[in-house]
Amino acid sequence: MARFTDRAKWLPLLLAGGVFLWDFAALQWVFAHEPGITARVVFYFDVALLPGTLLFSPTPAILFNCNLAGLIGLVIWLVLKERANHSKA
DSSP states (O other), X not given: OHHHHXXXXXXXXXXXXXXXXXXXXXXXXXXXXXXXXXXXXXXXXXXXXXXXXXXXOHHHHHHHHHHHHHHHHHHHHHHHHHHHHHHHO
């Protein structure tokens, strides 16, 4: 468990980075349809940016998703760190 915990310190950054790349890919997909953006393309874009689009428009939704992923990664890291500390004692 200690070996994993040493590498898990990068988890918040990796989760936030992965979510950003996903959201960026969704943005590029929408821009690829720009000359004839339909309601269907906009719907798929909103679905790709969930859960951020439930609360915000698409641009702030990307920031919300990245922050949420970083927070979830931080919580997972703290839980794993606490468990590793208990197993050492």
